[in-house]
Amino acid sequence: MAIELRHQVLPEEQGCDAASLLSRLSELPKQRIKDAMSKGAVVLKRKHSKRLRRASEKLQAGDQLLLSYDADILSRSLPEGILCLEQRKSYSIWFKPAGVMSQGTAFGDHLSLLRQVEQQLNKPVFLVHRLDRETAGLMLIAHTKAAAATLSNLFQQQQINKVYQAWVAGQTPPQGEIVTPLDGKPASTRFRRLAYDEKLNQSQLEITIATGRTHQIRRHLAELGYPVMGDPRYGNNNKNTAGLQLKAVQLSFECPERKQQVSYSC
Numbered sequence: 001m002a003i004e005l006r007h008q009v010l011p012e013e014q015g016c017d018a019a020s021l022l023s024r025l026s027e028l029p030k031q032r033i034k035d036a037m038s039k040g041a042v043v044l045k046r047k048h049s050k051r052l053r054r055a056s057e058k059l060q061a062g063d064q065l066l067l068s069y070d071a072d073i074l075s076r077s078l079p080e081g082i083l084c085l086e087q088r089k090s091y092s093i094w095f096k097p098a099g100v101m102s103q104g105t106a107f108g109d110h111l112s113l114l115r116q117v118e119q120q121l122n123k124p125v126f127l128v129h130r131l132d133r134e135t136a137g138l139m140l141i142a143h144t145k146a147a148a149a150t151l152s153n154l155f156q157q158q159q160i161n162k163v164y165q166a167w168v169a170g171q172t173p174p175q176g177e178i179v180t181p182l183d184g185k186p187a188s189t190r191f192r193r194l195a196y197d198e199k200l201n202q203s204q205l206e207i208t209i210a211t212g213r214t215h216q217i218r219r220h221l222a223e224l225g226y227p228v229m230g231d232p233r234y235g236n237n238n239k240n241t242a243g244l245q246l247k248a249v250q251l252s253f254e255c256p257e258r259k260q261q262v263s264y265s266c
Helices: 018-026 030-038 071-075 113-121 145-156 216-224
Strands: 002-008 042-045 049-051 064-070 083-087 091-096 136-142 161-169 175-178 189-197 202-209 246-254 261-265
Touching: 002 018, 018 030, 018 042, 018 064, 030 042, 030 064, 064 071, 083 113, 091 113, 113 136, 136 145, 145 246, 161 216, 175 216, 189 216, 202 216
Parallel strands: 136 246
Antiparallel strands: 002 064, 042 049, 042 064, 083 091, 091 136, 161 202, 161 246, 175 189, 189 202, 246 261
16 A cells, blocks of 8 residues: 655644655555654655654654655565674765665665665765666765765765676677767676676676666676676666675775775775
8 A cells, every 4th residue: 555645744734744744645554654764654744854763753844844654665674684894074985785675665775775774873864866766886975964975075086996796698808888868877887707607608897887877787798789687777688586686795985084995895
C-alpha cells in the first residue's frame, strides 16, 4: 500500500503534533506514522525542507507536510556488508554493498548509506558523489560543510581518481575509450582488459571515467556491445543470478586535512 499525502497546516491545526495530524489525515495508525517518520518518509517544509523524524513536533500554521508511505519499502532492512574503511574528522570512506542506495528517496532513507553513516558515527553527513544502487564499492562521505565543498570541487575538477572493475559479456579489445555523448553532454569512459574467460565468454575490465553521467559505464559498455553482466537495464545476453558485476574499487585524492595524496581500495 502506497500513500502520498501533501498538506498545508491550517491556523486551527497550529500546535498539533505531526504524528497525530498525519494519522488523522492518512487514516493510518499513529504508530505506523511514527515508524515512517523515524525512517525518513515525512518531510516538513517551514523555512527549509527537512526530513521530520520527531513525532511530537508542534506544527505551525503554513507548514507544509509531505508523507510518502509505502508499507513494502518501510518493511525492508539494509543488506549486510556496509563497512567503514577510514574515519577522519571531516570525511570517511565506506564500502557500499550492491542493493544499498547512496541516499534516500521521498519514501524514506533507512535503506541508504548516507543515513546509516549518520547513525553509526553520530555526525553530520554530506553526499559528494553517488553510486548506482546496483553498484558496489567505495564511497566518500563528508562530515563538515567545508569538507563537502572542497571534495565536491575536487570531483567537479576531475581531481579525484575513481577506478572501477566489471565483468562484461564478450571478448573486448585489450583497451579502448568510449566518447559517445550521454544526455546531450560529453562523456568519456576508458577501459583495459584484465582477463578473459573463454568458457563463459566474459571479460574483466578496469575502467576509469573522466565524466560522471547517469549510468555512464553501463550505458557506454552496452552501446559498444559489451554490457556489464547482471545489468537489469542495459544490454542483451548479459543476465545472471549474481547481480550487477560492477564495483568501484579505488578512490585517490588530496586529503583536505593532511594536504597529501591518499588512496583507498577494496
